[in-house]
Amino acid sequence: MRWSNLFVPTLRDAPNDAVAPSHALLIRAGFIRQLHAGHYSMLPLGWRAHQKVAQIVREEVEAIGAQEFLLPTMHPAEIWQQSGRWDTMGEIMFRLEDRRGNATALGITHEEIFATVATELSSYKQLPQIWYQIQTKFRDEARPKSGLLRVREFHMKDSYSFDVDQAGLDAAFDAHDAAYRRIFARLGIPAFGVQASSGAMGGNDSVEFMTPSDAGEDDVIRCASCGYAANIERATSTLPAIDDPAPADAPEKFATPGVLTIAALEAFEGGAAADRQLKTLVMVLDGAITLVVVRGDHQLNTQKLIDATGAIEVRPAEREETFAALGANPGSLGAVDVTDLPVIADLALEGRTSMTTGANEDGFHYRSVDVDRDLSVGQWADLREVSAGEACPNCGTELDVVRCIEVGHIFKLGTKYAETFGATVSTPDGEVPIVMGSYGIGIGRNLAATVEANHDENGIVWPVEVAPxxxxxxxxxxxxxxxxxxxxxxxxxxxxxxxxxxxxxxxxxxxxxxxxxxxxxxxxxxxxxxxxxxxxxxxxxxxxxxxxxxxxxxxxxxxxxxxxxxxxxxxx
RNA sequence: CGGGAUGUGGCCCAGCCUGGCUAGGGCGCCUGCUUUGGGAGCAGGAGAUCGGGAGUUCGAAUCUCCCCAUCCCGACCA
Missing domain, CATH: 3.40.50.800 (Anticodon-binding domain)
Known part of the structure; x- marks a missing residue:
């Protein structure tokens, strides 16, 4: 190819709305152009590099036995209704109607479709199988950002494993884990695996591959000593033991005029340290008012609440809703003696006594609250967000928080989709549902992540295998x-x-x-x-x-x- | 969705506060001459509904209102 015939519109200055290094450089170097928010045109150099990333992914998944498909990206609503995700996916899914008024969706992922194809598998002798495609996905992201890192239309390699049992799934999962590590090495992306929430996808083991970057949007908790690493939506830590004073017989209400915050109650005469307080958050889970209780100095992680409850829509209650439910305003809220609302409490509060919390009466708090005795906790769960400096749950070392880009995600689906769509095989022991795994990697996002990890003040420094x-x-x-x-x-x-x-x-x-x-x-x-x-x-x-x-x-x-x-x- | 910011030739930016001739500069583009191993020089030239609409005014890029778009932080998100 001669440069004089190539379309490479380089720019001396990056457009001022390109902030992330990969975004600015891919535009300046003539790889991509934005059409509108979250939608980019791949110019000749960009498309070449994109195809090289795709080829690396293709080679590595084929090396573990995967077979390439190409599935439709427009799906009938029925198939998503069948799995239940037509409703649970919410606004992330683009939906449209065809000329007959039939509801249709643009695919955000393809578990349903592959599971449907898999219904033609009939014998355990045909397993295991790994099927994949590199296909356009559409997601109506609330906030596209950082160039190719978070877009609404992108190519993703998604593969799915089909096994007769859990052991087979484990093997397919481990094979993908290894394949992904080889992919990131070839892309020049320093990525590592972390424990992750499986979110709306369902499933058990879930590993996200992360690469550190300020342009990322996930916080990862990491232990430098033992290698523990988890998404903050999933991470835990060990807390120092707290010796509570001997509990009184009953909570004692006391006046706290003007005290509306944890900090104010700490400073208040007769108040309590933050770790001796209960923070009561009024949340609305799928329309139901719910009290969420964490320690005063802890933060609620919303994803943990979602994972613990299975709720789809979670939001803080409005001030009016809160007052209607508890008869008091934020600053004086508590869960003592609340029996008409669900109460979910963080595990760090188990067994705590002599705590201080709002009395559901403006200007008053309770002290000497015994959590087990005075709160009707319907569910205990890990809800608090881990902070940097807390102790590693494995080895006790101080944990770090690292901002990261999620460059890949692998997880075990189990039999959910196979059961829904009737993908079963005959075995000597009878008919069993196929055990599935799901493995995704975004091509464009990895292209951008490669640039994030490989550039200097003069431009991009491509790894040989990705260079256009x-x-x-x-x-x-x-x-x-x-x-x-x-x-x-x-x-x-x-x-x-x-x-x-x-x-x-x-x-x-x-x-x-x-x-x-x-x-x-x-x-x-x-x-x-x-x-x-x-x-x-x-x-x-x-x-x-x-x-x-x-x-x-x-x-x-x-x-x-x-x-x-x-x-x-x-x-x- | 909440908060913040920005929209002026393809790209970067000035002008706006304090309204006033043909909206200015740099890069890029076209023509000519010179130059030629690290983003050349000179001369000439093309290219703009100043994001859109409404309003105020003799007069609006500039003031007011509404809308739209884009970016950043957060929420959300396989």
Missing amino acids: FEVVITAMRLDEATLGPAEHLYDELKAAGVDALLDDRDARAGVKFADAELVGFPIRLTVGPRGLENGIVEMVERADGDKRDVPLGEVVATVTSRLAALRATMPG
Whole structure:
């Protein structure tokens, strides 16, 4: 390919709404353009890199035996109604009607569809199977952001495993885990696995692959000592034991005029330290007012509440709803003696006594509250959000919080979809539902994550396997004396299987060099009269700036060996 | 959805507060000449409903109201 024929609209300045490094660089280097929020056009360089990411993913999942499909992205509502997710998916799913008025959805994922196909599996002898596709997904994200990192229309590789039993599922899961680690290594993305909430998908084991980045949107709790790592939606920690004073016989109500916050009650004469208080949150779970109680110095993690209750829609109660339910305003709320509303309490409160909490009467609190005795707790659950500095649940080391991009997610579905859609196989012991697993990886997001992890002040530094071209040949003049040898080199490299680009633009050297660095080709060859006089070209490596003169006759051998070396040294 | 910010040629930005000739600069683009190993110089040129609508005014990029879009933080989210 000749650069003079390639559409590569590079920009000296990034559009001012591109903030994340990958976003700004992919635009500046001419890889992508935005159509509207969350929808991007892939330009020729962007599409090449995108396809290279997809190819790596394809190779690694095929290496574990996966077979490629292509399923429709428009789905009839019925299939989603059958699994129950037509309702539970909420607004994330784009919905439309066809001309007959039939409800239709744009696929956000394909468990239902693959499970339907899997109904044709009839014997355990056909298992195991791993099926996958690389297909457009549509998600009506509330807040698309950071370029390709969070979009509403994107390609995802989603694979599904089908096994006769749990042991088979475990094996398929572990195979995907290993395949994903190889994928991230090849993409130059330093990713690690964390325990995750399985969210709306259902299922048990759930591992998200994360890579640290300020542009991310997940917080991960990590232990530097033992390797414990979990999404903050799932993470736990060990709390220091607290010795409560001997409990009184009954709660004691006392006046607390003007005290509306945990902090104010700490400072109040006769108040209590935050870890001796109960924080009562009034939440609405699928329309039902519910009291959620955590320790005064703890934060509720909403996802944990959702996971614990199975609720679909969760929101804080309005002030009016709260007053109607408890007869008091925020600042004086409590769960003591509340029996007409569900009460869910955090595990950290089990067995606590002599606590202080609102009395459901403005301006009054209770002290000497015994949680087990005075609260009608209907459900105990891990609800509190772990904070940095708390102790690792495994080894006690102080935990860190790391902002991350989720680059992959694998989890065990079990038999839910197989049962719903009747995907069963015959075994010697009778008919059993197929045990499924689900494994996703976003192509565009990983492209962006690669850039997040591989760039410098001059532009992108592509790993060899993802670079839109592996080598750019910069022709310093366009006369035959220079362009001739440059073209010859280009032909030789192509013949040797190297993905090369010939920069034959009528532009100044500085422009060509700067563009080559911005776009991020791993290797650049400078072909100009100065070197040709001595029978050499200059070779520059993007990653470390290493320059060397290479005799014309050795260029192909040198380039191919350097490319091989660069492939082998990918981090991961 | 809550909070904050921004919309001026393809990109970056000035002008707005304090209303006043043909809306200005840089990059990019076109033409010519010179130049040619790290984003060239000179000369000429094209390109704008100032996000949209309504209003105030003799006069609106500038003031007022409504709407839209985009970005950031949060909520939400396989």
